[in-house]
Amino acid sequence: MLKCTRCGKEYDERFILRCGCGGTLLVERNYFDFFGNLQPYLDMRRYINFLPISGSLLPPATPAITPVSELNLETVTAIFKLEYLQPSGxxxxxxxxxxxxxxxxxGIxxxxxxxxxxxxxxxxxxxxxxxINVxxxxxxxxxxxxxxxLQRLGAVLHFIDGDRMKVHERAVEFSESEGITYASHWLNPYFIEGTKTAAFEAYEQVGVPDYVFAPTGSGTLLLGLWKGFFELRKMGVVSEIPRLIAVQASGYESLCERSPIQNLLADGIAIPEPPRREEMKRALQETGGTCVSVDEYETENALKWLRKAGFLVEPTSAVVLAAxxxxxxxxxxxxxxKILLPLTGSGLKLTQGI
Amino acid sequence: MLKCTRCGKEYDERFILRCGCGGTLLVERNYFDFFGNLQPYLDMRRYINFLPISGSLLPPATPAITPVSELNLETVTAIFKLEYLQPSGxxxxxxxxxxxxxxxxxGIxxxxxxxxxxxxxxxxxxxxxxxINVxxxxxxxxxxxxxxxLQRLGAVLHFIDGDRMKVHERAVEFSESEGITYASHWLNPYFIEGTKTAAFEAYEQVGVPDYVFAPTGSGTLLLGLWKGFFELRKMGVVSEIPRLIAVQASGYESLCERSPIQNLLADGIAIPEPPRREEMKRALQETGGTCVSVDEYETENALKWLRKAGFLVEPTSAVVLAAxxxxxxxxxxxxxxKILLPLTGSGLKLTQGI
Known part of the structure; x- marks a missing residue:
């Protein structure tokens, strides 16, 4: 079922993004026996029994199990997870x-x-x-x-004059007025079901790290990681959840204090008012985590370091290392x-920006 | 040890690319017990016990185990293996x-x-x-x-006026005159040790396919797949090796008859005189395989089909589907x-070409 994160109201598992009260939704199911339900695949289908889909209508380009790379950084062990090695990068x-x-x-x-x-x-x-028309x-x-x-992939593009929040509003208005399903990852509970598998994988690869850092704008990765480790604990596989560190772009913070100067390099997390903010706060509190803000200069330095290490990522991905x-x-x-650092986006698509 | 594919002479496992007789070299080791030697990693380190390296000096960006995607195509099952989801694409x-x-x-x-x-x-x-300076x-x-x-990755670029074979000659001359190690993947036996792991993975993922298609220019993938399945057979894991199909670009064939019109789209395999040609011929003969030549028009159609299926690859990767x-x-x-079709190169780096 779907459950409202604000009022607790329950819904059938349809494609809905908000509770009647305005609260965001999460999928809630009871899973038992993690290892007994792993499927014998070496890709994301490995975790299909923990996903709210039947498995009968899967898009062909199955996401990968991403490699991890452990490096000693000063006094700690950084575990980079190459989350950018996915079909769309x-x-x-x-x-x-x-x-x-x-x-x-x-049938949407x-x-x-x-x-x-x-x-x-x-x-x-x-x-x-x-x-599906997008x-x-x-x-x-x-x-x-x-x-x-995007153009070559056949998407219908609507350019909006305004900041990120304005773009969001206009997409919502358009969906409502045209009767088209709004599928924003900011709200979509099924999206977080997908990102939670990064936690399952990380657990299978390196056990439970002490900390997990995530670039955090709308929070889809942070909350996915949180939900994944949470479910592992519920299944009795792990006893503790790692401390979650939300890493934000300066000038766009929603969890840390807002800085006056904007980090324009980390454009993937320039989201000042994410709808799942309360959930994110809870995830940080419950795990004893915190939030860190990273500026443009720090992002650039971390990006250079990552490239030199052989990780060709986009700037937004570098904030976790800076933090x-x-x-x-x-x-x-x-x-x-032991720190898990997911590297989120490929630098290959940014021929000018890496 | 290294063994010459022409005269059979044996060498210690140093970084050498040719036998004194001019023949190409392959690593030869006796492996036993495939499953007992798999390492508990979900990335390429899984196969480290089958590689001629100690494991003590590994580059950080570990290659991934790439996902497979099975699709029914007319009367056969195509198993796409997303080999392009790797750190450099x-x-x-x-x-x-x-x-x-x-x-x-x-120490090179x-x-x-x-x-x-x-x-x-x-x-x-x-x-x-x-x-390492490159x-x-x-x-x-x-x-x-x-x-x-390449420029942003700090490589020293030497532009050569001439075709692909001329470029090859000049690189060899330069290496010899400057006393710099020539590390061409065309000749390098350690390179093929790496590509053979694609066969190990495919076997773990889907068993032994009936056919394996590979885009074939210098043959590093074809020979890696052949060696991987060959070693699995030697270890008693599989009883048969799939038929290997070498797919070549028209106008640049080294195994099929040379066509008059050049396929300029599949630039990754535009290699008319690969040094490992005799080995490739042997791999096709031994497995009952064959070679297929693909023209530009067919490449383009296959590329469009792949994009529509969600596989964002570069043109050279599409030849296997056309074949x-x-x-x-x-x-x-x-x-x-059941046909294994490795998709070799990412389309993300070619913003103009996919």
Missing amino acids: SFKDRGTWVTVSKLLEE DEVAIDSSGNAALSLALYSLPAN HVFLSYDARPEKISL LWELVETGEIPDGS | SFKDRGTWVTVSKLLEE DEVAIDSSGNAALSLALYSLPAN HVFLSYDARPEKISL LWELVETGEIPDGS
Whole structure:
């Protein structure tokens, strides 16, 4: 079932994004026996028994199990998880794969989304074989390479004059007035079901890290990681959930204090008012985590370091490393800690930006 | 040890690319017990016990276990393997990861390579954390996006006026005159050790397919797949090796009859005189395989089909599907066959070309 994160009201598992009270929804199911329900696949289908889809209508490009790479960084062990090695070049494919499967099961063939790039790219790509028409709302200053890719993937582009929140509003208005399903990853509970598999994988690969850092704008990765580890605990597989560290772009913070200067490089998380903010706060509180804000200069330095290490990612992905450096320097992360750092988006699509 | 494929002479496992007789080399080791030697990783380290490296000096960006996607195509089952979901965007990372590890073990810190793009990109990326200087020889008509990426990865570019074979010759001359290690994937036996893991994975994922198609220029993938299945048979894991189908670009055939018209779209396999040609012929003969030539028009159609299915690959990757269509139409592939089609290179780096 779906359950409202605000009032607790329950719904059948249809493709709905909000409770009547305005609250956001999450899928709630009781899973038992993690290892007994793993499927013998070496890709995301491995976790299909923990996803709210039947498995009969899966988009062909199955997301990968992404590699991990452990590196000693000063006094801690950084575990990079190469989440950018996915069909559309970002971790978003996990959420999209589940979402498109659910849309197919519900017979929905036209959707709208607002996105700064990766979520729309992912949805446009996976919607092609599903014959789902995709309307993408984006601002004029979206990265040109992403716009060009979206066009070639057949998305209907709606350019909006205004900031990220304005783009979001216009997508909602359009969906309501045209009677088209709004499929925003910001609200979509099925999307988070997909991203939670990153936690399942990480657990199988490296056990329970002490900390998990996530670039955090709308919170789809942070909450997916939280839900994944939460479900592992509920199944009795792990006894503790790692501390979650939400890493935000300066000037766009929704969990940390808002900085005056904007980090324009980390455009993937430039989301000042995410609808799932209360859930994110709870995830940080419950796990003893915190939030860290990263500026443009720090992002650029981390990006360079990652490239030199062989990780070709986009700028937004680099914020987790910048945040780790900061927390190690201030002594907030104890020596010997194991830190999971998902690297979220590929740099290959940004020929000018890596 | 290394063994000459022509005269059978044996060498210690150093970084050498040719036998004294001019023949190409392959690594030869006796492996027993496939399943008992799998490592508990969900990335390429899973197969480290079958690779000629110690494992102590591994580049950080571990190649992924790539997903497979099974689709019914007319009368056969196509099993696409998403080999493009690797750190530099191509299957070449498998070979490069082993190669760079071996270079590190040998203390080699400067190398030269000739490449139309992907092999050089892969080597440049993995050489960064290894502090290996990379000289790349390429022709002026290499794809601009790849040139731009190579520059940002710090490779020293040597542009050669001439065709692919001329570029190769100049890289060899340069290496000899400057005393720099020539690290061409065309000749390098350690590279094929890496690509063979694609066969190990495929076996674990889908068993033994009836056919395996590979885009074939220099043959590093074809021979890797052949060696991988061959070793599985030697270990008693499988009783038969799939039929290998070498797919070539028209106008550049080295195994099929040379066509008069050139396929300029499939630039990754435009290699008319590969040094491992005799080995490739043997691999086709021994497995009852064949070679198929694909023209530009067929490549383009297959590329469009793949994009529509959600596979964002570069044109060279599409030739395997075009070849499959052809062999299904001519009735050469029996109904019900299972066909493995590795999709080799990402389309994300070619913003103009997908």
